[in-house]
Amino acid sequence: MKTVEDIILDFDQRNISSLRKHLPTNFCDEASNLILENPGTVLIATGFYILAGGAAETDGPPGAVALGDALNSLGYKVFYITDKYSKPFVEAISKDNQVIEFPICSHQESKTFAIEILGKYKPSILISIERCGFTETRDYLNRYGKSIAEFNAKIDYLFEGFPVSVGIGDGGNEIGMGSLADVIPFYENLSSPPTVTKTSKLIISSVSNWGAYGLVTSISKNVGKRLLISANDEIDLIKKIVDLGAIDGTTNVNVNKVDGFNLRENSRTITSLQHYLDQSDIV
Secondary structure, eight states, rough: OOHHHHHHTTOSSGGGGGGGGOOOTTTTHHHHHHHHSSSSSSEEEOOOOETTEEBBSSHHHHHHHHHHHHHHHTTEEEEEEETTTTHHHHHHHHHSSSEEEEOOHHHHHHHHHHHHHHHHHOOEEEEESSSOOOOOOOBOOOOTTTOOOGOOOOTTHHTTSSSSSEESSSSSSSBBGGTTTTTTGGGSSSOOOOOOOOOOHHHHHHHHHHHHHHHHHHHHHHHOOOOOOOOHHHHHHHHHHHHTTTTTTTTTTSSSEEEEEHHHHHHHHHHHHHHHHHHTTTT
């Protein structure tokens, strides 16, 4: 039987699976355990601005909301945090959970805002899904090496020094991928220079949304309760944010795709993860 990690790394188009040898075999399960060991309040960061498309992309918010809904059902208090470019998308699909806007401002102002947020909400864990992270020079670079700093809030300051966190990425420039910053430049098609922002646990996947779904699957197995959204639910999430202007991060156009995968292709991953839960007798 395929593992969760096998499933979320299927259809790899960017060579992200080459990093698997640098992570624990059961990296989804490890992230799941860390979350379950830290009940309370969770802040979930997401949102990635696509320079060529002039808007934020479809990868990130659906996975963030799928994870947030799962954690809600387990008693966590969930807050999403993003910037002004992704906030409308996250708000549209986030049900009753509050969406915090992190302002795009100077480094010092961002540090101050991060301290205020951590003090106000007192999270037990931070999670990032497809959120661009600092390079060594404190810039934000897309997969083509172009700066998106003027369109990206410095949410990294929440994660720097925070002891309990999970990052999900699919290319090397996302918060959390800094844990593998020393090896990422040696692999073709991954972001170079990579982010240096680390997290306690890291999940890699062919599409970051899929990494979030894999994490929900691992949590489901560990608690003995099926928490994963359906393929139809995922399609609805994608369509809603596309209707509001979200774009596909690969083609840079406003279309019902995520990282180049159409709705049917995307649904294969959730279908496979649901089958995994069936085989694990999780109802």
